[in-house]
Amino acid sequence: MKSHFLLKGLVAAAFLLGATFSAHAEDALARIKAAGTMKVGTETAFAPFDFIDAGEHAGLNVDVFAELGKELGVEIEWIALPWEGVLPGLEAGKFDMVAGPATITKARMERYRFTPPVAEATVAILKKAGDTSITKPEDIAGKAIGVGKATAQLAQLQGYSEKLPAKVDIREYPAFTESYADLAAGRIAGVANSLPNIAFVASQRKDTFEVVMPPFGQKAYFGFIGTKDADHAPLMDAIDAALLKMKGDGRLAKLQEKWFGASFDTPDAVKDPAF
Secondary structure (H helix, E strand, O other), X not given: OHHHXXXXXXXXXXXXXXXXXXXXXXXXXXXXXXXXEEEEEEOOEEOOOEEEEOOEEEOHHHHHHHHHHHHHOOEEEEEEXXXXXXXXXXXXXXXXXXXXXXXXXXXXXXXXXXXXXXXXXXXXXXXXXXXXXXXXXXXXXXXXXXXXXXXXXXHHHHHHHHOOOOOOEEEEEOOHHHHHHHHHOOOOOEEEEEHHHHHHHHHHOOOOEEEEOOOOOOOOEEEEXXXXXXXXXXXXXXXXXXXXXXXXXXXXXXXXXXXXXXXXXXXXOOOOOOO
């Protein structure tokens, strides 16, 4: 009798041990596929990548992740929060990856894993339409220029300001939409953001804004972000493969043309960012 109970106990323990091992053996991709949902963190004030249009979440990221969801066989669950909370949220495990997207920089690559680029991210200035005091990037010297908090655009603006005869009066905003509102109201002289973003904003409000050309920032690219740990490696590998497939069959270029009015010649990977 004792041996019978002992055998049953050993079988139960083995079952529990196997279940525990199986749970730990599952990586992020396996868990996402089992759940049928991938959680993606982003902000929704970064048009044309992510923004709210008539109450609906819209933009390039929404369309791209819809295609990625099809490739992975999962639904996309969006989690929106201010940009300064997005990367900490990823590290805290609140979502599986970040749409953003974010400029691929050396410092960020040390901490996160980036997907293949989805667009260019070179920085330029948006000014008020008809403002003749800013005809080239150097003209922002000594002027109040808005930029997003905790962004690569902020770092580039700070570096560029150091090279000018008068430092730029840099105004940091939690959301770019607020900086555009202040620019339209004349409270600041310009906004520094990536060329794709401000080109979209200018195209939507031609009587209000103009883009100052050429861009002043170094050549850069936007990518989606994941963590670098082994648990998430299969997921990031799958995302990379899906994005490169979309690039190869023309789907990515069509979405770029839809949201930017042009497609971008981007590398398959960024290994050595300019900054």
